[in-house]
Amino acid sequence: MKKKIITISRECGSSGHIIGQKLAKEFGIPIYDKEIISMVAKEKGYTEEIIENKGEHMTGSLLFNLVNNLSHANSILSGNNISLQDEIYFSQVKVIRELADKEACVIVGRCADYILKERPDCINVFIHANLDFRIKHLTQQNNITEEEARKHIISKDKARAYHYQYYTDKKWGNSKNYHLCLDSGVLGIEKCVSIIESIYLG
C-alpha cells in the first residue's frame, strides 16, 4: 500500500536527518525533528532545553530522576506522580500521534516507529553507518575535532539506545523493529533516499 508517514531512527552522524529532509522536499511534506521539542515545550510549559535533554535521552540515574521530580513537586502533589522524563515521553506520544493523524510527514527520532507501530500506512526506517564515516561526517558539518566528534557520537547513541529500550522494551537498531535498515556509509545518501522513495510510493 502507499505509505503516508516515514519515521526515521538514526545513529548520530549517519545523515538520517539529511535523508529525511530530502524525502520531505521530494514529496512536499513536512519533516518533524526538533520541531516536536517546541510542540511538547509549548504543551507542557517547560523550556525547550529541558525537553531536548530529556526527550530522547536517558540519564540512567535514579538520583537524577529523583532530583528532577522534586523540582517539579507541583506535578507530583497534584497527583500526577510520574517522572519528568515520563511526562515528556507521554506528551511526545500525543504530539506524534496527532501529527500522523493530521498529515503525511517525515518524523525523525523519538521512538516514532514504536509509537506508530499499529499504522499500516507508516514505513519505519533505521539509518546507520560505521563510526569512522560518522566521525568524518560530523567533523565536516561542525567545527570540531575527530576526538570531540567520537565522544559526542558515542554519548548520543548510548543515550538514545537507553531511552528507546526503556520506553519500548526493544533493542535500538535491532532490524526487527524497522521495515528497512540502511547503511548510509556504504549505500550513500542518494541511494538511501531513492530506496525509501520507492517504498513510500508503493
Next chain:
Amino acid sequence: MKKKIITISRECGSSGHIIGQKLAKEFGIPIYDKEIISMVAKEKGYTEEIIENKGEHMTGSLLFNLVNNLSHANSILSGNNISLQDEIYFSQVKVIRELADKEACVIVGRCADYILKERPDCINVFIHANLDFRIKHLTQQNNITEEEARKHIISKDKARAYHYQYYTDKKWGNSKNYHLCLDSGVLGIEKCVSIIESIYLG
C-alpha cells in the same frame, strides 16, 4: 561501486532463500545455500547430515560437543584439537572465500556476511518478517500445522542466533552487521528483490 557478491542472512520462514533464488536467476549467477554443505562434506569426509546439523547451528551443550569430539578421536589424536563444530565452521569459511573469489554469486546463511566483511564488492542483506507471516509461509510451503511451524521457526532461529554470535561475536539480526535489512512480510518479496537489485547494479 557495482557489487559482485550478495550474502543473504534470513530468519526462518522469511523467504530469504526465495529472494536469493530470484536474484540469482535475474543476474544469471549461482546461488549457494545447502550446496555449501555438500562442498564441506566432500572436503572433510563427513556426511551431509552432520554438516547440516552443525554447520549453521549451535547445540550450546558442552556435553554434546564433547561427545562429537570423542567420536572424532582421530582428528583430535592427529593434533587438530578443535571441536567438530569449529572444524566445520573453518571449512565453511574456506569454501565461502573460494566461491567469492571465483565468481559473482548469492550466498545464503552461514555467517557469509561476516566471513566476507572485508570485501567492498559484497552486499550484505538480512531478511526478516513477523512471526505470524513466517508461520503462514511455512505452513503453506510444507504439510505442517501452525504449531509445528511455530516450534520449528523458534528453534531454528535460536540455533542460528547462537551460532552467529559464537563465531562473529555480534548479534544476529542487529542492523549494524548488514548493509541492508528488509521486512519481507511488510515490503513483499518482489520489492525486496528490486531493492537489492538496484544496489547490486550500483
